[in-house]
Amino acid sequence: EDVIEALVHFMEKLEPGSMQNTSNWGWNISSDPCTDHWHGVTCDKSNQTVKNIVLEQLNFSGTVDFESVCKETSLLLLSLKYNNLTGSLSQEISSCKRLKLLYLNGNQFSGNFPDSIKDLSELVRIDISNNELSGKLPDMSKDTGLLSFLAQNNRFTGQLPNFNYQLLEHFDVSNNDLTGQIPDDTGRFGAQSFMGNPQLCGKVLQNACPLEEKKKKKDSHDFLIYSGYVVLSLIVLVLIGLLFLKKKENVEDYEISSNTSMKKGVNNTKDSLASSYTKSSQPRSEFSITSAENGGVSASLVVLSSPVEAVNGLRFEDLLRAPAELIGRGKHGSLYKVIPNGGVALVVKRIKDWEISRAEFKKRMQRIDEVKHPKVLPLVAYYCSKQEKLLVYEFQPNGSLFKLLQGTQNGQIFEWGSRLNIACNTAEALAFMHKELKDDGIAHGNLKSSNILLTKDMGSCVSEYGLMVADNGSQSSNAFKVDVYAFGVVLLELLTGKVVQSNGIDLAKWVNSVVKEEWTGEVFDKALVVEGASEERMVSLLQIALKCINGSPDLRPGMDQVVTMMVSLREEEDRSVASSDP
Numbered sequence: 001e002d003v004i005e006a007l008v009h010f011m012e013k014l015e016p017g018s019m020q021n022t023s024n025w026g027w028n029i030s031s032d033p034c035t036d037h038w039h040g041v042t043c044d045k046s047n048q049t050v051k052n053i054v055l056e057q058l059n060f061s062g063t064v065d066f067e068s069v070c071k072e073t074s075l076l077l078l079s080l081k082y083n084n085l086t087g088s089l090s091q092e093i094s095s096c097k098r099l100k101l102l103y104l105n106g107n108q109f110s111g112n113f114p115d116s117i118k119d120l121s122e123l124v125r126i127d128i129s130n131n132e133l134s135g136k137l138p139d140m141s142k143d144t145g146l147l148s149f150l151a152q153n154n155r156f157t158g159q160l161p162n163f164n165y166q167l168l169e170h171f172d173v174s175n176n177d178l179t180g181q182i183p184d185d186t187g188r189f190g191a192q193s194f195m196g197n198p199q200l201c202g203k204v205l206q207n208a209c210p211l212e213e214k215k216k217k218k219d220s221h222d223f224l225i226y227s228g229y230v231v232l233s234l235i236v237l238v239l240i241g242l243l244f245l246k247k248k249e250n251v252e253d254y255e256i257s258s259n260t261s262m263k264k265g266v267n268n269t270k271d272s273l274a275s276s277y278t279k280s281s282q283p284r285s286e287f288s289i290t291s292a293e294n295g296g297v298s299a300s301l302v303v304l305s306s307p308v309e310a311v312n313g314l315r316f317e318d319l320l321r322a323p324a325e326l327i328g329r330g331k332h333g334s335l336y337k338v339i340p341n342g343g344v345a346l347v348v349k350r351i352k353d354w355e356i357s358r359a360e361f362k363k364r365m366q367r368i369d370e371v372k373h374p375k376v377l378p379l380v381a382y383y384c385s386k387q388e389k390l391l392v393y394e395f396q397p398n399g400s401l402f403k404l405l406q407g408t409q410n411g412q413i414f415e416w417g418s419r420l421n422i423a424c425n426t427a428e429a430l431a432f433m434h435k436e437l438k439d440d441g442i443a444h445g446n447l448k449s450s451n452i453l454l455t456k457d458m459g460s461c462v463s464e465y466g467l468m469v470a471d472n473g474s475q476s477s478n479a480f481k482v483d484v485y486a487f488g489v490v491l492l493e494l495l496t497g498k499v500v501q502s503n504g505i506d507l508a509k510w511v512n513s514v515v516k517e518e519w520t521g522e523v524f525d526k527a528l529v530v531e532g533a534s535e536e537r538m539v540s541l542l543q544i545a546l547k548c549i550n551g552s553p554d555l556r557p558g559m560d561q562v563v564t565m566m567v568s569l570r571e572e573e574d575r576s577v578a579s580s581d582p
């Protein structure tokens with residue numbers, strides 16, 4: 001009843017114009033907004049609470065009483081666009097805790113846009129354009145779910161705060177009085193999003209920041225005056241920095257036992273290794289190996305039989321001598337590209353901080369080598385000493401799924417059919433490995449889009465299987481379910497076009513919250529929608545993903561069940577493609 005009273009109060013303050021006949025709108029305390037169908041109100045069918053209030057283009061000339069309307073705490077959508085509403089927007093807006101869509105554009109609101117908007121963590125779209133709002137814009141960079149922010153044609157002043165530009169789909173702050181540098185360095189939004197702010201500057205507007213120029217001039221002036229002291233202290237600092245870097249470089253070099261033997265021949269003497277590598281002072285990106293370990297611990301590079309002919313003859317010596325390039329520094333170690341004897345390109349993964357005995361490591365690698373699947377990148381060789389664990393794979397020239405998804409953010413095409421293929425390949429590969437390695441308790445442990453690689457023929461394969469015990473330190477029985485979760489996240493990346501790693505967002509949480517409120521359409525990658533991918537099948541894939549990311553590991557499906565679901569989805573897709581072919 002309190003809520004009904006508050007809503008009626010909210011309506012009274014909106015002041016419907018004298019031209020409006022509001023008598024049949026239903027907004028009065030003796031009726032119910034849901035059962036009596038108040039004008040502009042939509043309710044949640046399951047629990048009869050008000051979900052949407054849409055009162056657009058109705059000539060209202062009053063003010064918005066957020067304190068009253070937000071008494072309806074289940075409100076998801078408030079649209080009051082294109083009225084003549086005035087007054088300020090009050091801090092009480094933050095009481096509309098679950099608000100997702102806020103449309104206040106095309107009114108005459110003035111005063112600040114309340115800072116408390118930041119408390120609304122579920123907001124997806126904000127449109128406050130075409131008003132008379134002023135003051136500073138709130139910093140919404142932490143709001144990871146926001147897809148639209150439209151604030152053009154107002155009187156906002158001050159610096160443009162940071163936003164999560166990677167995620168935003170629509171952004172416009174043109175025609176205000178904003179000042180300073182544009183913080184968006186993603187280049188996703190063009191000049192039209194920022195223009196009409198005479199004191200705003202940045203690359204996209206093609207005007208260098210006057211502040212920066214001024215600063216440069218001032219700096220050079222100061223430099224002349226204080227140059228003696230500044231130069232001296234800079235030299236000292238640079239020297240210290242160089243010394244520090246030099247020391248770090250040396251530590252980064254591989255330390256491998258010199259008493260090394262290989263399964264396929266070649267014994268290396270300590271001298272030859274020591275002399276060929278300790279002398280070199282290669283840059284950090286070079287794969288340089290020092291013979292610094294003198295404890296006499298023996299270790300060996302085990303070269304596995306490989307389908308790649310050239311790799312079969314690989315000798316440890318070749319690997320050590322080959323120039324190498326650092327291509328990645330992940331959470332679990334560094335990755336180098338090596339081309340021994342100028343032949344086949346390989347990658348060497350150097351794992352750090354893995355508490356595993358040598359015997360256990362060896363057993364694990366041997367088991368992984370025994371189980372082969374065409375969509376799992378095979379291990380070429382491995383090495384294990386007390387300090388070092390190295391894994392060798394063939395280099396895949398076409399990048400990873402992560403890179404492909406990143407490309408879509410710059411407008412590159414990644415079709416639905418290809419996405420579905422990669423998802424199916426990955427599911428099949430994982431299901432196979434899980435089945436074969438169940439008793440050994442060896443799961444992938446680190447599945448993510450950068451570990452799904454594109455092969456020469458643009459197929460896909462899963463790499464780095466079993467290199468890690470799953471991140472949460474879970475027991476092996478659970479490790480398979482951790483893989484299922486990770487696979488679910490990969491599906492979400494394919495569906496949303498958003499990559500988890502670069503944004504640091506909790507994609508699973510975001511998708512869950514959007515889906516819960518029946519805004520499912522909001523999650524899909526716009527490129528897929530534009531391409532005309534079947535919404536029905538995107539929803540089906542989303543449902544599979546949601547099953548995989550279930551909070552309770554026991555309720556997640558096994559990868560074999562995931563494959564069954566995916567196969568029927570692909571069959572549906574194939575049927576539909578076939579029937580639409582002329």
Ligand SMILES: Nc1ncnc2c1ncn2[C@@H]1O[C@H](COP(=O)(O)OP(=O)(O)OP(=O)(O)O)[C@@H](O)[C@H]1O
Binds near residue numbers: 327329330394395400
């Ligand atoms: N065999 C390979 N061929 C070509 N590129 C590869 C290969 N293996 C990995 N990569 C790419 O090299 C980069 C670095 O890989 P790396 O495994 O070091 O990092 P990561 O997967 O981000 O982190 P983590 O240490 O958690 O595995 C990634 O972009 C990855 O896709």
